[in-house]
Amino acid sequence: MAGKSITGEFTLAAAIRRYFDVVLYLLIFTGFGTLASTGSLDFPTVLIVSGALLFRGYILARRLQVILSERWTNLLTIACFALFVADEFVISRTFLASAVHLVLSVMLVRLFSAQKDRDHYLLAVLSFVMVLSAAVLTVDSTFLLALAGFVLVGVSAFILMEMMHSSERAPVQARDPNVHHAYRKLSFTIAAIAPILLLLIFLGGAVIFFLLPRVSAGYLSAYTGSNDLSTGFSDRVELGRIGQIQQSKTVMMHVQIAGDTAGASSLKLRGVALNNFDGRTWANTHVKATLARGPDGQFDLAPSDPRTPVARGSRIHYRVTLEPFLGEVFFLLATPQRLQGNYRAIAEDGAGNVFDVDFEHPVTRYEADSKTRLPRGLRTQSSSWPHAPDLTGYLQLAALDPRVKALAEQITAKASTPAEKVAAIENYLRLHYGYTLQLPKTTPRDPIANFLFERRQGHCEYFASSMAVMLRSIGIPSRVVNGFSGGEFNDITSEYVIRASDAHSWVEAYLPGEDWVEFDPTPSASAEAHTSWSRWMQYMDAMQSFWREWVVNYDLGHQLRLTQDANRGSRAMVGRAQSWGRDRYQKMLDWARRTQDRIGDSSVKWGLRALIAIVLALFATSIPRVIQLVRRFRLARRPQRSPQIAASIWYERMLRQSARRGWDKAPGQTPAEFAAIIQDPQLRIRVANFTHRYENARFGKSAEDAEQLPMLYEEVKSSPKGDFARP
Numbered sequence: 001m002a003g004k005s006i007t008g009e010f011t012l013a014a015a016i017r018r019y020f021d022v023v024l025y026l027l028i029f030t031g032f033g034t035l036a037s038t039g040s041l042d043f044p045t046v047l048i049v050s051g052a053l054l055f056r057g058y059i060l061a062r063r064l065q066v067i068l069s070e071r072w073t074n075l076l077t078i079a080c081f082a083l084f085v086a087d088e089f090v091i092s093r094t095f096l097a098s099a100v101h102l103v104l105s106v107m108l109v110r111l112f113s114a115q116k117d118r119d120h121y122l123l124a125v126l127s128f129v130m131v132l133s134a135a136v137l138t139v140d141s142t143f144l145l146a147l148a149g150f151v152l153v154g155v156s157a158f159i160l161m162e163m164m165h166s167s168e169r170a171p172v173q174a175r176d177p178n179v180h181h182a183y184r185k186l187s188f189t190i191a192a193i194a195p196i197l198l199l200l201i202f203l204g205g206a207v208i209f210f211l212l213p214r215v216s217a218g219y220l221s222a223y224t225g226s227n228d229l230s231t232g233f234s235d236r237v238e239l240g241r242i243g244q245i246q247q248s249k250t251v252m253m254h255v256q257i258a259g260d261t262a263g264a265s266s267l268k269l270r271g272v273a274l275n276n277f278d279g280r281t282w283a284n285t286h287v288k289a290t291l292a293r294g295p296d297g298q299f300d301l302a303p304s305d306p307r308t309p310v311a312r313g314s315r316i317h318y319r320v321t322l323e324p325f326l327g328e329v330f331f332l333l334a335t336p337q338r339l340q341g342n343y344r345a346i347a348e349d350g351a352g353n354v355f356d357v358d359f360e361h362p363v364t365r366y367e368a369d370s371k372t373r374l375p376r377g378l379r380t381q382s383s384s385w386p387h388a389p390d391l392t393g394y395l396q397l398a399a400l401d402p403r404v405k406a407l408a409e410q411i412t413a414k415a416s417t418p419a420e421k422v423a424a425i426e427n428y429l430r431l432h433y434g435y436t437l438q439l440p441k442t443t444p445r446d447p448i449a450n451f452l453f454e455r456r457q458g459h460c461e462y463f464a465s466s467m468a469v470m471l472r473s474i475g476i477p478s479r480v481v482n483g484f485s486g487g488e489f490n491d492i493t494s495e496y497v498i499r500a501s502d503a504h505s506w507v508e509a510y511l512p513g514e515d516w517v518e519f520d521p522t523p524s525a526s527a528e529a530h531t532s533w534s535r536w537m538q539y540m541d542a543m544q545s546f547w548r549e550w551v552v553n554y555d556l557g558h559q560l561r562l563t564q565d566a567n568r569g570s571r572a573m574v575g576r577a578q579s580w581g582r583d584r585y586q587k588m589l590d591w592a593r594r595t596q597d598r599i600g601d602s603s604v605k606w607g608l609r610a611l612i613a614i615v616l617a618l619f620a621t622s623i624p625r626v627i628q629l630v631r632r633f634r635l636a637r638r639p640q641r642s643p644q645i646a647a648s649i650w651y652e653r654m655l656r657q658s659a660r661r662g663w664d665k666a667p668g669q670t671p672a673e674f675a676a677i678i679q680d681p682q683l684r685i686r687v688a689n690f691t692h693r694y695e696n697a698r699f700g701k702s703a704e705d706a707e708q709l710p711m712l713y714e715e716v717k718s719s720p721k722g723d724f725a726r727p
């Protein structure tokens with residue numbers, strides 16, 4: 001590695017090279033910043049690469065030259081690929097993370113060894129790969145701002161690269177005596193033209209993006225891994241995971257309900273129902289059955305028997321747009337009936353959980369129909385209901401603290417029916433326990449007993465789990481459901497914004513004659529106050545929704561819809577234009593007919609009006625000429641006020657007088673040449689005197705000479721027409 005200060009003659013070529021080095025550094029820095037902003041890089045990677053980039057920036061600021069030798073460059077490059085293999089099979093064990101680490105390590109090696117053009121090209125390509133990786137790892141609209149900054153710097157880099165190559169190939173180098181001025185002018189020129197090119201690139205890219213035929217494919221998204229948010233909605237959930245998810249304010253999904261523009265709906269999105277509990281972990285042990293797509297392209301989720309009590313509610317249609325946290329669960333309202341989306345296959349189990357089994361199309365966007373549940377007491381089953389479902393799995397219990405069953409029996413001592421017992425336990429938990437999102441520092445040996453008898457506070461997962469266990473201890477089938485409840489309504493987009501903090505757990509208990517009934521033992525948490533900042537966040541969310549709907553989720557269906565809307569809009573516009581033209585044409589015809597009738601009734605009167613109108617029109621067209629003549633007359637009378645204009649006016653008059661005496665001035669002659677060719681001695685002398693005074697007034701602005709022009713003009717005018725006229 002060599003390090004020294006850059007000295008020598010400061011030339012324009014050196015200025016271009018200096019600018020190129022800085023812009024190339026900014027291109028790499030912007031690419032890495034875009035990748036790091038996704039939050040998918042591990043902290044050591046961010047720390048190491050950031051430190052190396054800052055060191056490189058220090059080198060550029062101090063104008064030092066630090067370059068790795070070719071031997072060290074080759075050794076470090078081989079080490080990068082060895083690290084990639086170890087990362088793929090031992091450390092990260094994911095292709096995308098290993099590939100990103102490889103790109104970053106090779107980029108750092110080349111950043112400190114770049115000398116040739118191919119090194120600069122490689123660094124530019126690697127910076128683009130970082131932006132491409134960021135596009136795979138995030139769908140946030142802030143990526144557009146980062147991409148705009150990257151393209152802006154990229155345009156500047158390639159302009160400077162071409163200028164540098166042209167300067168090196170030139171056989172003769174241009175020399176500028178004021179190099180520092182040229183240096184500043186170069187910076188201003190690049191800063192001015194780069195945004196213009198950026199705008200043209202984005203406009204052209206937008207046209208290509210919306211017009212290019214679309215296909216739905218996962219591309220590199222298949223390499224992305226699961227995250228912490230998805231583990232709370234899988235088939236196996238450790239007690240406490242929902243509480244960890246609730247700590248985050250990350251937006252999870254947007255729900256739009258047809259016909260709801262005022263936020264009047266109370267949302268409770270059912271994710272996964274869990275039936276097996278081992279004391280610490282809930283699991284779903286139901287067998288999944290793949291559902292076939294119907295003839296209408298939708299998946300039928302409704303129970304096959306129309307006498308099912310919950311199928312009698314009102315139907316609601318809604319659309320869910322899920323952020324890509326890579327879960328396989330469909331979150332659905334109430335009792336789902338139908339589901340529509342770009343999925344080749346989905347599955348449903350005995351608990352009503354709906355899963356995506358099409359791994360090439362992760363759960364992102366779908367539409368569904370559900371039927372609202374009837375109030376308790378109105379869901380009585382038909383007497384002809386054939387048999388009750390197998391409920392054995394919903395009574396399973398792990399090793400249980402005896403106090404839990406004793407507490408359940410104590411709470412339900414005065415209740416006679418299963419429904420009353422369930423309600424009693426629900427109310428007891430709501431009234432005697434506190435809600436908190438603070439998790440225990442250490443996981444207790446028996447989380448349920450610790451919650452009920454020692455800590456006596458917790459989040460929704462502890463309330464739901466405790467209720468389910470107590471119900472099972474007294475012989476009532478129950479299960480825990482993880483999903484989302486509540487959400488914030490955005491009246492700008494008419495969508496409900498569901499955040500990770502809206503994650504919720506509740507209980508479903510089986511009651512004879514009413515099927516599975518929903519219960520929520522968690523006390524209500526205090527609502528957050530809305531501020532002006534919340535309103536701004538709604539506008540930001542509206543922008544995010546547009547980005548997600550028309551950029552991230554833009555597919556063939558959106559393209560067809562956009563084409564249809566454009567066709568309808570263009571036809572409507574043409575129709576309005578034609579209607580407007582017909583109305584105006586009809587009004588003109590009506591006016592012409594009325595005018596013709598009035599003229600026929602009084603032709604003399606209208607003829608006089610027409611004559612007056614013609615005279616006024618002729619006078620109006622002559623007004624500018626009259627004004628000009630008056631102005632010329634006033635200037636000619638007092639030439640000393642405006643010598644130049646007055647001299648031109650009097651010279652034109654003098655030329656007319658000389659033309660009457662047979663002497664016309666040719667267009668190519670000067671005034672002095674014209675005066676010299678006149679053969680009449682007397683006229684030649686008078687024209688020469690006039691010309692002398694004219695030139696002094698016309699070109700010297702002499703007021704005294706201009707004042708003499710009228711008198712000299714009269715002398716020329718009084719000259720007799722002699723025999724010296726031009727033949």
